[in-house]
Amino acid sequence: MSSFLPTEQRLAITCQRHPAFPLEPAVLIRLIKHIYKRVHDDANAMLRPYGINHPEYNLLMMLYGTASYTLHPTELADAAGEKSANITRLTNELCDKGLIARHASDEDRRKVSLTLTAEGVAMIESFLPDVCALLERQVSGLHPRDMAQLERLLKKFSAQLERE
Amino acid sequence: MSSFLPTEQRLAITCQRHPAFPLEPAVLIRLIKHIYKRVHDDANAMLRPYGINHPEYNLLMMLYGTASYTLHPTELADAAGEKSANITRLTNELCDKGLIARHASDEDRRKVSLTLTAEGVAMIESFLPDVCALLERQVSGLHPRDMAQLERLLKKFSAQLERE
DNA sequence: CCTAATTAGTACATATATGTATTATTTACA
DNA sequence: TGTAAATAATACATATATGTACTAATTAGG
Numbered sequence A, B: 001m002s003s004f005l006p007t008e009q010r011l012a013i014t015c016q017r018h019p020a021f022p023l024e025p026a027v028l029i030r031l032i033k034h035i036y037k038r039v040h041d042d043a044n045a046m047l048r049p050y051g052i053n054h055p056e057y058n059l060l061m062m063l064y065g066t067a068s069y070t071l072h073p074t075e076l077a078d079a080a081g082e083k084s085a086n087i088t089r090l091t092n093e094l095c096d097k098g099l100i101a102r103h104a105s106d107e108d109r110r111k112v113s114l115t116l117t118a119e120g121v122a123m124i125e126s127f128l129p130d131v132c133a134l135l136e137r138q139v140s141g142l143h144p145r146d147m148a149q150l151e152r153l154l155k156k157f158s159a160q161l162e163r164e
Numbered sequence C: 001c002c003t004a005a006t007t008a009g010t011a012c013a014t015a016t017a018t019g020t021a022t023t024a025t026t027t028a029c030a
Numbered sequence D: 001t002g003t004a005a006a007t008a009a010t011a012c013a014t015a016t017a018t019g020t021a022c023t024a025a026t027t028a029g030g
Helices: A005-017 A023-050 A054-064 A073-080 A084-096 A118-138 A144-163 B005-017 B023-050 B054-064 B073-080 B084-096 B118-138 B144-163
Strands: A100-104 A112-116 B100-104 B112-116
Touching: A005 A023, A005 B054, A005 B073, A023 A054, A023 A118, A023 B023, A023 B118, A023 B144, A054 A073, A054 A084, A054 A100, A054 A112, A054 A118, A054 B005, A073 A084, A073 A112, A073 B005, A084 A100, A112 A118, A118 B023, A144 B023, A144 B144, B005 B023, B023 B054, B023 B118, B054 B073, B054 B084, B054 B100, B054 B112, B054 B118, B073 B084, B073 B112, B084 B100, B112 B118
Parallel strands: none
Antiparallel strands: A100 A112, B100 B112
């Protein structure tokens, strides 16, 4: 399980070779990448037995987190951070599996409504215990105070990225 | 540019529906995903004019950050967080572009050495100013104290993930 | 030595993601 | 109204990523 140390050493060498290279920002960005890849892989491994992958999980959870269990494709893309072109394929798969249903919207006939089916809700509730356990495990090294601090800083970071 | 707020509202609803759902860990993980996607997309957009993409950039920078400008495929895969199967394809592309060179190792003939060429170094030094500017911009909302704090917390997080 | 187990690297099939173009509908406003 | 611009969704071609299986070389144990 690759540690972060060698990466940091490489950034130090980079900085020697190109002194303008901003070391600390680079370390932060690499840490984000490093953590993301790990989290992504862990989630995929945990979800495999349920026959879904990480992006599909994200879509299901976005619908589960919506009062009506319903979103339009564009809203769903935005919510899950997927490019809209991906949504068609992913929602096709989820439809084939019977986890969501497509309906034409009658308020605006360009739109389509995507709704969790009863089976979709049942599927979510079947894997949620595993998801909860994974989340708890992933953050288990952080004190509550650390978590609050980290959340605050990541939100600040995220807000800055959006400002551009 | 999708804000993080709706995501957080959805997590709150999820938590109402499934009270065991650990809200704060989930928020942290989603923030990581959110930031990663943004950083990844920004980097790709910035690198496009140079004819390389984010993964290729990572590989080049790993070699640039190594004293000898040389790594074996497995080391490179580990350093860049890529699956080893990806390395063949990515290094093929970089070879085709003349940015790196392949040599058989004579210490262990199973191994291959991947070395930055002079053109590779020149290419890196041509885009480094843009990379530096992007990095500075991305963290520009954070005070130095925030950055140090964030680095400390992300390292703690990363270390915990590796412990599993 | 010499055979079994291990390691490095890669090829190929498959899965996943993205960009661009197309169709259908709605909205704005001349 | 009626016509141009905008929006939603998708299809399709292309790009990117991953898993599995294979070859070649090395190492370990008898």
